[in-house]
Amino acid sequence: MKIEEMNRENEMLYSGHSACPGCGAALAVRFLTRALGPNLAIVLTASCWSIIAGVPPLTALKCPILHCPFPSAGSVGSGLRRGLNAKGKFDTTVVVLAGDGGTFDIGLQALSGAAQRNEDFIFVCYDNEAYMNTGMQTSSATPFGARTNTAPYPLFKEGQKKDIMQIMAAHSIPYAATATVAFPEDMEYKLKTAQKISGFRFIHILSPCPPGWGTESSETIELSRLAVSSGAFPLFEVRYGMDWKMTLPLEEKRTPLSEYLGIQKRFKDIDRDRLRVLQEEIDYEWEFLKDKVKRSEVLK
Amino acid sequence: MPFEVVSGSQAAAIAVQRVGVDMVAAYPITPQTAIVETLANFDARGELGAEFVSVESEYSALACCNGAAAAGARVFTATASHGLAYMHEMIHWCSGARFPIVMVNVNRSIGAPWCLDPDQGDSLSQRDTGWMQIYCSGAQEVFDTILQAYRLSEELLLPCMVVFDGFYISHTYEAVDIPDKKQVERFIGPPTFPPQVVPGEPGNIHGIIPGEKQIQLIKLKYEAMMKAPALFEGINSNFEEVFGRRYSAVDAVTPRGAKTAILAAGATAETVRWSLPQLAGTGMIQLRMFRPFPAEQIRAILKKSEFERIVVIDRNCSVGAGGIFAQELKAALYGLEDRPAIYELSLAGGIDLTGEMLIEMVESIDQNVKSGYRWGDELL
Ligand SMILES: Cc1ncc(C[n+]2csc(CCOP(=O)(O)OP(=O)(O)O)c2C)c(N)n1
Ligand code: SF4
Ligand SMILES: [Mg+2]
Numbered sequence: 001m002k003i004e005e006m007n008r009e010n011e012m013l014y015s016g017h018s019a020c021p022g023c024g025a026a027l028a029v030r031f032l033t034r035a036l037g038p039n040l041a042i043v044l045t046a047s048c049w050s051i052i053a054g055v056p057p058l059t060a061l062k063c064p065i066l067h068c069p070f071p072s073a074g075s076v077g078s079g080l081r082r083g084l085n086a087k088g089k090f091d092t093t094v095v096v097l098a099g100d101g102g103t104f105d106i107g108l109q110a111l112s113g114a115a116q117r118n119e120d121f122i123f124v125c126y127d128n129e130a131y132m133n134t135g136m137q138t139s140s141a142t143p144f145g146a147r148t149n150t151a152p153y154p155l156f157k158e159g160q161k162k163d164i165m166q167i168m169a170a171h172s173i174p175y176a177a178t179a180t181v182a183f184p185e186d187m188e189y190k191l192k193t194a195q196k197i198s199g200f201r202f203i204h205i206l207s208p209c210p211p212g213w214g215t216e217s218s219e220t221i222e223l224s225r226l227a228v229s230s231g232a233f234p235l236f237e238v239r240y241g242m243d244w245k246m247t248l249p250l251e252e253k254r255t256p257l258s259e260y261l262g263i264q265k266r267f268k269d270i271d272r273d274r275l276r277v278l279q280e281e282i283d284y285e286w287e288f289l290k291d292k293v294k295r296s297e298v299l300k
Numbered sequence: 301m302p303f304e305v306v307s308g309s310q311a312a313a314i315a316v317q318r319v320g321v322d323m324v325a326a327y328p329i330t331p332q333t334a335i336v337e338t339l340a341n342f343d344a345r346g347e348l349g350a351e352f353v354s355v356e357s358e359y360s361a362l363a364c365c366n367g368a369a370a371a372g373a374r375v376f377t378a379t380a381s382h383g384l385a386y387m388h389e390m391i392h393w394c395s396g397a398r399f400p401i402v403m404v405n406v407n408r409s410i411g412a413p414w415c416l417d418p419d420q421g422d423s424l425s426q427r428d429t430g431w432m433q434i435y436c437s438g439a440q441e442v443f444d445t446i447l448q449a450y451r452l453s454e455e456l457l458l459p460c461m462v463v464f465d466g467f468y469i470s471h472t473y474e475a476v477d478i479p480d481k482k483q484v485e486r487f488i489g490p491p492t493f494p495p496q497v498v499p500g501e502p503g504n505i506h507g508i509i510p511g512e513k514q515i516q517l518i519k520l521k522y523e524a525m526m527k528a529p530a531l532f533e534g535i536n537s538n539f540e541e542v543f544g545r546r547y548s549a550v551d552a553v554t555p556r557g558a559k560t561a562i563l564a565a566g567a568t569a570e571t572v573r574w575s576l577p578q579l580a581g582t583g584m585i586q587l588r589m590f591r592p593f594p595a596e597q598i599r600a601i602l603k604k605s606e607f608e609r610i611v612v613i614d615r616n617c618s619v620g621a622g623g624i625f626a627q628e629l630k631a632a633l634y635g636l637e638d639r640p641a642i643y644e645l646s647l648a649g650g651i652d653l654t655g656e657m658l659i660e661m662v663e664s665i666d667q668n669v670k671s672g673y674r675w676g677d678e679l680l
Binding site: 060064082083116 | 370375501506507
């Protein structure tokens with residue numbers, strides 16, 4: 001689908017925001033607000049988006065944005081939902097927006113608490129795979145083998161990317177899904193599906209970041225597409241932690257991982273051994289996911 | 301009015317139930333637990349009239365209160381010691397955001413090592429966070445202060461910490477005059493402060509600003525807080541009309557000819573009050589409001605009294621500087637002619653205070669030396 005063909009009526013991201021050119025996170029939130037708006041309230045934790053939102057009284061979005069401290073997103077979201085309910089504003093969709101740091105790392109405890117209590121809001125993690133606001137440091141969402149400013153050459157990120165989807169699925173929440181900016185229809189379907197469900201919903205959006213990943217701003221969509229086609233970031237949804245479904249079934253023959261990594265400077269020094277480790281990790285996750293999907297079908 | 305024999309913790313929980321809040325979010329810690337449990341029992345009986353959220357940490361309790369207050373809801377939480385310390389980032393955030401949140405802190409020592417005794421350093425080390433702080437000396441005062449705290453907080457759009465000693469107050473029982481919900485609601489009414497999050501209205505709420513804007517907001521916060529002592533008096537006049545009791549930011553007992561005053565806050569002030577008959581020539585100052593620091597009120601008391609020396613009882617220690625109440629008092633009296641001499645008695649760690657210790661302390665004062673610091677354990 002071409003951007004020009006998209007329904008623009010509900011556009012909620014104003015032009016003039018301060019994201020870098022080609023920012024996947026800005027695009028993700030543009031799609032997100034358009035899908036879920038206009039009756040929307042966003043809780044926003046410390047991240048690149050704290051800056052993209054602009055300097056008050058200016059604002060980048062056509063809905064309220066409530067900023068909150070870095071570890072607190074899940075709990076502030078819980079409170080806002082209950083506060084709005086107390087004021088009779090049941091129809092407003094509450095979205096908590098956090099980066100991978102605010103989700104996988106410092107925000108994980110509050111996120112887990114809110115998920116376990118099945119709080120009634122949508123938690124959206126835009127994942128650019130590092131702490132970008134503070135200048136590209138390692139997070140637990142950084143993939144194995146990538147270079148960051150806390151793992152500078154000759155170092156590289158050791159240890160796998162944390163599997164946040166399994167963690168969220170283990171909370172048996174009503175809905176969890178992955179999405180990415182190269183597939184806006186798929187993202188819209190998931191956001192709208194989430195909006196119709198009550199209880200805790202989690203959307204994990206892979207959001208390429210040109211300065212952090214060392215790519216051209218024109219390559220964001222291509223990267224997002226390659227992440228999916230290589231199997232590094234499969235698109236799926238999970239209901240109640242049990243019902244797993246691919247929303248964009250992968251070809252058995254995936255595109256080579258080297259195509260995805262090759263255009264990113266953060267993987268510039270990756271050697272064969274590390275590439276193999278990463279490939280094995282992705283293959284394993286891929287089989288694991290296929291297995292989950294198969295079991296879910298049997299259960300039906 | 302009906303008197304009930306309740307603990308300080310129960311008095312706090314019943315006050316919150318009577319006030320009528322929209323949401324309670326809390327996490328248990330000794331010696332605050334009974335407050336949370338009493339509120340949970342109200343909830344179980346369908347008498348809380350609020351959402352009760354069992355969050356996974358104190359940090360989240362206060363964060364959850366932030367979110368709800370942003371929508372214009374009236375909220376409550378309670379904690380102690382390590383719980384309060386764990387909230388620290390959110391404590392600052394609340395006042396910057398101008399959320400009128402009321403929180404109880406039950407004083408308890410902070411580790412390491414683990415210690416449950418009522419050192420007041422937990423709340424005092426939050427003195428620079430932009431919260432009002434009021435210290436209570438008994439269960440009745442706890443009940444009444446919570447009612448008043450909501451009025452103060454919602455009028456000034458500043459959070460308020462209601463503080464009382466662990467065990468001495470939280471776990472001891474007292475006959476407390478407990479008005480019914482209707483009467484309390486007449487004193488307070490529903491929350492009227494404006495919501496910050498208004499669905500349909502764009503707003504970049506608490507987004508990043510430069511220091512030049514931040515100083516203006518800090519100034520507004522400062523000015524709002526400085527109105528608290530006068531407003532507290534006004535609220536108490538109104539409170540007295542409805543309930544027949546009143547409190548001041550600072551209280552004093554000034555017997556004729558008394559040259560020595562003992563300054564204390566919380567349950568310690570009650571011990572001092574009961575010990576006065578054994579202490580010839582001695583009066584007292586009870587510090588109820590600590591933030592804002594009622595400097596003017598203290599100066600006025602000194603002006604009217606004959607006090608030449610003040611013994612400050614500090615159930616805390618700012619290591620490297622001394623007792624926090626004493627520091628604040630010295631700062632408040634700076635520049636005053638005929639300043640009283642200040643002697644400090646440290647009850648850090650939360651050790652018990654007895655009448656004998658007080659007598660020994662007052663009698664041991666060397667009047668030729670204009671200051672002194674004594675560790676309470678050495679008087680035992
Ligand atoms: C308690 C605390 N620690 C550290 C920071 C500094 N900080 C602000 S944003 C950020 C990184 C955010 O990373 P992420 O959540 O991935 O979002 P991104 O910036 O990548 O969009 C950090 C470390 C903070 N605001 N609060
Ligand atoms: S650093 Fe990356 S995530 Fe942050 S604004 Fe720029 S492109 Fe977007
Ligand atoms: Mg990030």
